[in-house]
Amino acid sequence: MTSKQTVKFVINGDEVELEVLPHWSLLKVLRDSLDLTGAKPGCGEGECGACTVLVNGIPINSCIYPIMEADGKEVLTVEGLAANNGLHPIQQAFLEKAGVQCGFCTPGMIMSAKALLDTNPNPSEDEIRHAIAGNMCRCTGYVQIVESIQHAAGLMADARKRL
Amino acid sequence: MRTFQYLKPTSVREAQELLSHFGEKAKIIAGGTDLMVQWKKKLISPEAMISVRNVPELNFVRVDQGLAIGSATTHRSLETNPEVRRLFPVITDAVDNLGSVQVRNSATIGGNICNAAPSADTAPPLLVLDAVVSIAGKEGTTSVPISEFFGGPSRTVLKPGQLVTDFAIPAPAPNTGMAYWKHSRRKAMDLPMLGVAVLLSLEDDLRTCRKARIALGVSAPVPMRAKQAEAFLEGKSIDESVLTEAGKIAVQEAKPRTTIRASEWYRRELIPVLVKRTGLICIKRAGGKK
Numbered sequence: 001m002t003s004k005q006t007v008k009f010v011i012n013g014d015e016v017e018l019e020v021l022p023h024w025s026l027l028k029v030l031r032d033s034l035d036l037t038g039a040k041p042g043c044g045e046g047e048c049g050a051c052t053v054l055v056n057g058i059p060i061n062s063c064i065y066p067i068m069e070a071d072g073k074e075v076l077t078v079e080g081l082a083a084n085n086g087l088h089p090i091q092q093a094f095l096e097k098a099g100v101q102c103g104f105c106t107p108g109m110i111m112s113a114k115a116l117l118d119t120n121p122n123p124s125e126d127e128i129r130h131a132i133a134g135n136m137c138r139c140t141g142y143v144q145i146v147e148s149i150q151h152a153a154g155l156m157a158d159a160r161k162r163l
Numbered sequence: 164m165r166t167f168q169y170l171k172p173t174s175v176r177e178a179q180e181l182l183s184h185f186g187e188k189a190k191i192i193a194g195g196t197d198l199m200v201q202w203k204k205k206l207i208s209p210e211a212m213i214s215v216r217n218v219p220e221l222n223f224v225r226v227d228q229g230l231a232i233g234s235a236t237t238h239r240s241l242e243t244n245p246e247v248r249r250l251f252p253v254i255t256d257a258v259d260n261l262g263s264v265q266v267r268n269s270a271t272i273g274g275n276i277c278n279a280a281p282s283a284d285t286a287p288p289l290l291v292l293d294a295v296v297s298i299a300g301k302e303g304t305t306s307v308p309i310s311e312f313f314g315g316p317s318r319t320v321l322k323p324g325q326l327v328t329d330f331a332i333p334a335p336a337p338n339t340g341m342a343y344w345k346h347s348r349r350k351a352m353d354l355p356m357l358g359v360a361v362l363l364s365l366e367d368d369l370r371t372c373r374k375a376r377i378a379l380g381v382s383a384p385v386p387m388r389a390k391q392a393e394a395f396l397e398g399k400s401i402d403e404s405v406l407t408e409a410g411k412i413a414v415q416e417a418k419p420r421t422t423i424r425a426s427e428w429y430r431r432e433l434i435p436v437l438v439k440r441t442g443l444i445c446i447k448r449a450g451g452k453k
Binding site: 005021022023025044045046047049052058059060061064065066068069112115130131133134135 | 164165166167168169171192195196199200202203212214216239260262263264265266268269350351352
């Protein structure tokens with residue numbers, strides 16, 4: 001009854017097949033089996049958002065996401081954002097606008113920002129705050145994080161124009 | 164080793180059969196935002212988790228005459244549904260700031276209701292909408308009004324082997340306004356100190372109340388309707404003072420407690436204020452003057 005099970009999913013573009021225990025969370029598998037330590041264990045209860053990753057493009061708290069539900073899905077973590085030619089515009093924007101202080105919340109913030117900007121390329125400040133309400137930052141007042149996401153929206157719009 | 168089987172049925176029938184097979188040793192898991200936390204805290208140790216995430220029959224929002232919502236529908240898909248926002252804004256009010264985007268992408272309305280927390284944000288809206296809960300079991304399908312669904316904190320009328328399949332909501336009458344007010348310290352990631360849903364159907368003068376519904380969360384061991392306050396409003400010309408009066412009657416019907424989020428005294432002070440405030444939103448939404 002306690003035997004391991006096989007799950008198969010796409011992680012940052014690569015297909016993986018893993019043996020897991022059914023009660024493991026997606027976060028545990030990302031960090032312990034796949035050495036992807038970008039998503040952070042914070043509260044472990046879906047309250048703080050530090051573990052935010054995208055499953056089929058949708059942001060979820062991976063600390064309480066059953067690994068068995070990842071089977072057949074596409075998972076994107078902060079490690080999957082940067083391309084060969086450099087940082088993702090959201091990452092670049094967080095650097096330029098000082099949206100990073102201690103950095104613990106940053107991977108989750110960036111993934112929430114990505115999910116927002118993918119569906120709403122030009123969000124208002126209210127929409128940004130609504131989108132990151134589940135991502136706790138204990139260093140800043142969120143102002144520079146909001147500014148970073150606004151800046152990222154601009155960088156991404158510029159990049160689209162160049163295409 | 165402490166673990167569980169994770170089962171992923173793809174039909175209601177299959178889910179129901181698994182549930183009958185395991186009985187008390189299984190838990191239905193939807194988004195897992197409550198159950199996974201309870202598991203981690205060792206509050207529950209089921210032999211099997213039966214996931215309803217992959218059951219298409221349980222994941223739908225249908226707007227026709229009324230509204231039907233599958234139990235495994237996430238809060239996020241309700242929040243972003245324009246028809247729900249236009250026709251049943253009391254639901255949008257409740258899901259819009261429930262948890263976070265991440266939580267709403269997983270957590271479901273069926274999970275919110277079946278956990279039967281006194282603070283469940285979707286309960287007061289379903290109560291004022293006269294929702295009917297459909298239940299699948301070994302003996303077939305039954306239904307029960309949402310007002311009779313809760314049996315106490317974390318308790319429902321569900322019997323072993325039964326699961327909730329959907330919520331059916333009748334179409335509101337013309338000139339109806341509905342709203343939910345969640346009173347909390349934060350706009351996100353917080354549970355309500357008090358939740359108030361109001362629905363008012365007005366006569367064509369847009370003042371006289373034909374039908375009133377008032378539901379309170381965190382005001383009693385279960386989400387409750389304030390039926391005397393509702394009866395007081397029906398037939399009256401609605402204004403601020405009449406709504407406050409109804410709120411004072413609702414306080415008499417409520418049984419709030421002192422908890423970590425608010426004291427009994429504070430909750431009693433809040434009820435009339437929030438009944439009035441939410442009622443005024445209803446009048447505005449019904450097309451009447453504020």
